[in-house]
Amino acid sequence: MFDHDTIVGFSKSFGLLYLVAMSIGVVIYAFWPANKKQFERAAESVVSDDEDRPWL
Amino acid sequence: MIAQLTALERTYAAIILVVIMCVGVAMAVVGRGDLFAVHGWIIAAYAMAVMVVLLRDIDAPEPWEEHFREYYDDPTKVGIILSLIWGVIAMAIGVWVASLLAWPDLTFDAAWASFGRLRPVHTSGVIFGFGGNALIATSFHVLQRTTRARLPDQLSPWFVLLGYNLFCVLAATGYLMGMTQSKEYAEPEWYADLWLVVVWVVYFAIYIRTLARRREPHIYVANWYYMAFILVVAILHIVNNLAVPVSIGHAKSYSLFSGVQDAMTQWWYGHNAVAFFLTSGFLGMMYYYLPKRAGRPIYSYRMSIISFWGITFMYMWAGSHHLHYTALPHWVQTLGMVFSLVLLVPSWASAGNALLTLNGAWHKVRDDAVLRFMMLAAIFYGITTFEGSFMAIRAVNSLSHYTDWTVGHVHVGALGWVAMITFGSLYALVPWMWKRPALYSARLVEVHFWLALAGTVVYVFAMWNSGIIQGLMWRTYDPNGTLTYSFLDTLVAMHPYYIARAFGGLLFLTGIVIAFYNIWMTITLPAPVDEGAASDLPVEPPAPRAWAQAGE
Ligand code: HEM
Numbered sequence: 275m276f277d278h279d280t281i282v283g284f285s286k287s288f289g290l291l292y293l294v295a296m297s298i299g300v301v302i303y304a305f306w307p308a309n310k311k312q313f314e315r316a317a318e319s320v321v322s323d324d325e326d327r328p329w330l
Numbered sequence: 331m332i333a334q335l336t337a338l339e340r341t342y343a344a345i346i347l348v349v350i351m352c353v354g355v356a357m358a359v360v361g362r363g364d365l366f367a368v369h370g371w372i373i374a375a376y377a378m379a380v381m382v383v384l385l386r387d388i389d390a391p392e393p394w395e396e397h398f399r400e401y402y403d404d405p406t407k408v409g410i411i412l413s414l415i416w417g418v419i420a421m422a423i424g425v426w427v428a429s430l431l432a433w434p435d436l437t438f439d440a441a442w443a444s445f446g447r448l449r450p451v452h453t454s455g456v457i458f459g460f461g462g463n464a465l466i467a468t469s470f471h472v473l474q475r476t477t478r479a480r481l482p483d484q485l486s487p488w489f490v491l492l493g494y495n496l497f498c499v500l501a502a503t504g505y506l507m508g509m510t511q512s513k514e515y516a517e518p519e520w521y522a523d524l525w526l527v528v529v530w531v532v533y534f535a536i537y538i539r540t541l542a543r544r545r546e547p548h549i550y551v552a553n554w555y556y557m558a559f560i561l562v563v564a565i566l567h568i569v570n571n572l573a574v575p576v577s578i579g580h581a582k583s584y585s586l587f588s589g590v591q592d593a594m595t596q597w598w599y600g601h602n603a604v605a606f607f608l609t610s611g612f613l614g615m616m617y618y619y620l621p622k623r624a625g626r627p628i629y630s631y632r633m634s635i636i637s638f639w640g641i642t643f644m645y646m647w648a649g650s651h652h653l654h655y656t657a658l659p660h661w662v663q664t665l666g667m668v669f670s671l672v673l674l675v676p677s678w679a680s681a682g683n684a685l686l687t688l689n690g691a692w693h694k695v696r697d698d699a700v701l702r703f704m705m706l707a708a709i710f711y712g713i714t715t716f717e718g719s720f721m722a723i724r725a726v727n728s729l730s731h732y733t734d735w736t737v738g739h740v741h742v743g744a745l746g747w748v749a750m751i752t753f754g755s756l757y758a759l760v761p762w763m764w765k766r767p768a769l770y771s772a773r774l775v776e777v778h779f780w781l782a783l784a785g786t787v788v789y790v791f792a793m794w795n796s797g798i799i800q801g802l803m804w805r806t807y808d809p810n811g812t813l814t815y816s817f818l819d820t821l822v823a824m825h826p827y828y829i830a831r832a833f834g835g836l837l838f839l840t841g842i843v844i845a846f847y848n849i850w851m852t853i854t855l856p857a858p859v860d861e862g863a864a865s866d867l868p869v870e871p872p873a874p875r876a877w878a879q880a881g882e
Pocket residue numbers: 421422424425426427428429431449452453456457461736737740741744745748749831832834835836838839
C-alpha cells in the first residue's frame with residue numbers, strides 16, 4: 275500500500291491544485307456573461323407570485 | 331390526508347407498515363433480555379399507530395384529478411407541526427440540563443434523568459427533531475415552488491417524514507435507557523443508523539426525481555444548498571457509523587475505527603454535521619424565504635453561487651480544528667485551522683448577501699417581526715462564523731477548548747442562527763400552507779421575537795464569561811509553578827453563570843411555546859379565507875397544457 279509520506283505528498287500537492295482550479299472554475303461560471311440573464315431571472319422568479327400551481 | 335392518497339399508494343403504505351411491524355416484532359423476539367427488544371416493541375407500536383390512521387380512511391374514494399394539478403403540501407404541514415413539538419420538548423430538556431448544571435440534585439435519583447442521558451436527548455432533539463423536521467418540511471415546499479413541479483408521488487414524502495421521526499424516537503428513547511455509541515451527534519446504535527440510511531436515500535431520490543420533472547430549467551440556488559445537505563449528510567452518516575454489532579440480536583456495536591483515526595472520523599463527521607445539517611440546509615431556507623418575505627430578489631445571485639461552492643468544498647477540511655493539541659499529526663491540525671480561516675469568506679458572503687437584500691427595505695424589517703427574525707439570523711450567522719474561525723486558531727483554541735466558550739459558540743449558532751431562521755421561515759410558511767390571510771397574532775410574534783433575542787443574549791454572554799474565566803483559571807500558575815486554582819474553585823466561579831444560562835434558556839423556551847400556540851391558533855381558527863390577501867392562493871398556471879389533446 276501507500277506509505278504515509280506518499281499520501282501526505284499527494285494531498286499537499288493535488289489538494290492545493292484542485293481547490294484552486296475549482297475556485298477559478300466557479301468564479302468563471304458565476305461571471306460568465308451569457309449566464310447573467312439566467313441568474314437574474316432565477317433571482318426574480320422567487321419573488322414572483324405565479325408559484326401557486328405546478329406548471330403542467 | 332389519507333383520502334388524498336391514491337388507492338394504490340394506500341395499499342403500498344399498508345404493506346410497508348406491515349413489514350415494519352414484522353421487523354419490530356422480530357427484533358423484540360431475537361433481542362430477548364436486551365434493550366434491543368424494547369426498541370423492537372417501539373418500532374412495532376409506531377408502525378401500528380400509523381396503520382390505525384391509515385385504516386380509518388383506507389377505503390375513501392379516489393382523490394379528484396384536480397388534486398394532482400396542485401402542489402402536494404400535506405407532508406410539509408405535518409412536518410411543521412412535528413418540528414415545533416420536538417422544539418418545545420427538546421428545548422424544555424435543554425433548560426432542564428442547564429438547571430442540572432446549576433443544581434445537580436434535579437436528577438431525582440433516577441438513572442434516566444441523569445445529565446449524561448438527558449444531554450443527548452437535548453442535542454439530538456433540537457438538531458434532528460426540531461431542525462431536521464423543519465428542513466424536511468421546508469425543502470419539500472421550496473423544491474416544488476422553485477421547480478414548478480409537483481412531488482413525483484405522494485407516498486415517498488410520507489415515508490421520509492415518518493421514517494425520519496421513527497429514527498428520532500429511537501434515538502431519544504435509546505439515550506434515556508442508556509444506549510449510546512459514544513459518538514457525539516451520532517449516538518444511536520447500528521440498527522437505527524441503518525434505518526436512517528434507507529430513509530435518507532429515499533429523501534435524495536425525491537429530490538432527484540422532482541428535479542427531473544422540473545418545468546423551470548434553472549435550478550434555484552436554495553435547492554443546491556438543500557441537496558448538498560442531503561447528499562453530504564448521507565456520506566457522513568454512513569462513514570462515521572461503520573460498526574460491527576456484537577450480534578444480530580444485540581444493540582451494542584463496535585466502531586470500525588479506533589484511536590486517532592476514530593477521533594478524526596468522528597470530528598470530520600461532527601464538523602460537517604454543523605456545516606451541512608446546521609448550515610447548508612438552513613442557508614437553503616434563508617435563500618428562499620428571506621427574499622420571498624422581503625419581496626426583493628436576493629442581492630447577488632452570483633455571490634450565492636460562489637459561496638455555495640466555497641462552503642461545500644472548504645468545510646470538508648475543517649474538522650480537525652476539533653482536535654488541536656491531540657495525537658493527530660500537527661500538519662492535519664494546521665490544515666483544519668487554515669481552512670477554518672478561509673471559510674470566513676464564503677460564510678460572510680452569505681450573511682452579507684442576506685443583509686444587502688434587506689437594504690432598502692428596512693421599513694419592512696421594522697414593521698414585520700417575521701422578517702426581523704430572518705435578519706437577526708443572518709447577523710448571528712455572521713457572528714458565529716467569525717467566532718468559529720477565531721476559535722479554530724490553535725493558540726485561541728488552547729484557551730477555549732473544553733470550556734463553556736465552546737458551548738457559548740454552539741448556542742450563538744444554534745439559537746441565533748438555526749432557531750431564528752427556522753422561526754422566521756415557519757412563520758412565513760404557515761399562512762401560505764393553510765391558506766390564511768395572516769398569522770393568528772402578529773403581536774405574539776413580536777413577543778416571541780424579543781424573548782428569543784433576550785434569551786440568546788443572556789445565554790451567550792453567560793457562557794462567554796464563564797468559559798473565559800474557566801479557561802484562565804485553568805492556566806494560572808503561582809510563583810512556585812503549581813496551579814493556583816483547584817477544579818472545584820472553577821466550579822464555584824461558574825455557578826452564577828450557570829444560573830443565568832438557565833434563565834436565558836427559559837426565556838427562549840417561553841418564546842417557542844408562544845410560537846406553537848400562535849401557529850396552532852392560526853391553523854385551527856376557522857379564519858375567513860380572504861382570497862386577495864394571501865400571496866400563495868391558487869392563480870391560473872401560466873401555461874396550462876390541456877390534459878388530453880382533442881383528437882389524440
Ligand atoms: C432553550 C434553549 C436551550 C437551552 C437552555 C440549552 C441548553 C444546553 C445545555 C445546558 C447544554 C449542555 C452544555 C454542557 O454540556 O456544558 C447544551 C448543549 C448543546 N445544545 Fe443546547 N440549549 C438550548 C437550545 C438549543 C438549540 C435550539 C440547539 C440547536 C439547534 C442546541 C444545540 C446544542 C448542542 C449542539 C449542544 C452540544 C454542545 C457541545 O457539545 O459543545 N441547543 N444545550
